[in-house]
Amino acid sequence: MTLLRRGGAPPSGPEPSGPGSRPPVGADQERLERRQTRFNHFDLKVSPYLFISPFFLLFAVFGLFPLLYTVWVSLHDWTLLGGNQGFVGIANYVKLVQDGKFWNALYNTLGIFAIATVPQLLLALLLADTLSRRIRAANFWRMGLLLPYLTSVAAVAIVFSQLFGTQFGLINYGLGFFGIDPVNWKGGTYTSWAAIAVMVDWRWTGYNALIYLAAMQAVPKDLYEAASIDGASRMRQFWQITIPMLRPTIIFTVIISTIGQMQLFTEPVIFNGGGMSGGTSGQSQTVMMLIFEEAFRFNNYGYGSAIAWTLFVLIVLFGLVNTLLSSRIKGAQ
């Protein structure tokens, strides 16, 4: 047992390892060693896959299968209670294109995406830049950033929908001091978007800021030193060193935010008191809420699935568009 084979187990302890472990001899030993080699080979090739397999098994059952099954369902007239009512081809998709409620929901989703994500990521960048400077109690502030992320979405949404109440909301109360009449936050399209965007940003700005902060730590300090010596202002350093160096991170956060925002659900649902209809006339109904409403309230499973798949395709498309846009940031050479 003095041979150390590639991939084999390291010799265990000093040789020989004591009484009782008498090495086999001759043909027996050769056969055993061959078998061990085969096994080690097998072990090396297969073990990694075995170790990651739980995720993929679960994903196949709870992710991939529903995903594909949804395609199948979307091609049928399918009610939640009665089951499959027959194949209808692309009729559900034709209906979707002509459905005002779908376009309204998409408009809302994109609108909230725009007014939530853009300020959110910019703010996160600025916060991260501030926190990456030498300040007192840096860890305290960094931890503080993550606190909103630790609170549950539902709790945040409940508190914020109280704040945004029309008659007894704290925000309208505050606006009253400036002589502004109470705003019906839930009633208007843009006001409800704004309220929801605030909730989303409250939760996610700190999270993104921490990601940026982590990336900023990896930017070599000598770049800044060199820039300082050359007389570049802090602002200039931020735009010409920090941003280009953060390019991959920015692309990452943009993609993640796109995916998350396109599926926006909990905040607007709780903002509207648990209903799926997004206010009195669907002012803040997102596509996810429409899927839920169609499938689970109107029992229209087939149509709900068609919307779900369309949303999936849209997310991929928007993800690509946003990646293209954000990759126009000039990278570091």
Add this chain to the structure above:
Amino acid sequence: MRTYKRRYWQAAVAAAGAGVLLTTTACGGGSNDDGTITLVIDTFGVFGYEELFEKYEADNPNITIEERNLTDLNATYVPQLQQNIAAGDGAGDIVAIEEGILQQYYLGQGDAFVDLAEYGAADQEQNYLPWKWELGKDPDGRLLGLGTDIGGMSMCYNVDLFEDAGLPTDRDEVGASWETWDDFIKVGQEFRDADTGASFVSTVTPYFNTMNAQGGTHTFFDPDNNLVADSNPVVTDSWKLAETLSEEGLSANLAMWSDEWNAGIQGNVFATLPCPAWMLGHVESTAGDAGRDKWDIASVPGEGGNWGGSWLSVTTQSEHPEEAAKLAIFLSSPEGQLGAWNAANNLPSSPEVLDDPAVSEFERDYFNNAPVGQIYGETAKELEPVYYGINNAQVAEEFRKAMEAMEQGQLSPDEAWGQANDGAKRAAGE
């Protein structure tokens, strides 16, 4: 050579672990390790069952009861129940079915519920008003639900606000001042002109619902389950009432069941509220001690009517249908109905309990000692059932949204009517 044996073993553990993760376990009601049974009951609003549960648990030491309560029937309770039933898992052992969703469940999805006649409920008929008993059956005559309460109507009004506005505050005088809904609007105008700072109504929806329920045999759907919301005079008249209340500026525009609406009950922000018997419990628990004697109860404009009232059903998902049925029978028995009456003034559907002095002579302390037993009991026995139709809850929700958009000024009355009917068609699957 021990090494690779251990690795085999590790691989096996990893694979087994994945298998365990894939196996999901059912939760909810079920048997516990110590041999006791947990029964889950899904309710909405205020059922007033806490003391009855305690009594039942004391009498049946092997039973533990867990109540899962949601406030808003149409917006949250129904969708959740619907998913749980469709998924075949997650619903309580006992679920409360409200009048407005009765047909959706008993006609549309009767096989989700057990036939209670098979579990000893067949001989309970004399405990219920005849129509209440009949409505609990599916078209094949299976007994799916046992009646609990009925929703006799009255109008709650805020005594202080009426006094501020110089209106009569005695409940008989108040009732006499609004014989019809037109009278009601006139009183509302007087109230508005007195400029108390409060509104006459919280939101127009409950008034629409009340008048809608007074209209006779059916509302949004005819008895053949065709959507007739845009032509049934009951619906159009009720809409007209809602429109007038909104146009006259009588509404506080607080969406019903919202936090703001509840805050409005606490803050004396509106002066009237249609009060089916079960609403008293909501007012009392929302307004709390500060609201004691602030609210009184008068008769409702128009002809009585019934709004709400429920049945208890045992789901086929239940692992203990027998025990659940026993509990449902207990809760809907005269004893149970009396308990619910004492706790929440949910008007009994049992003729025996309606005549019980504990009901007929009962005065509710919280509401200025209003003789609620007499107010509700009078009309209770003459109530006739209304056919609501399978998709009633969804259509009612569309109307509610449209009315809120109208009163908040987002839509003109005509646009709101259009949105309500478009939404209704969609909700009804047309």
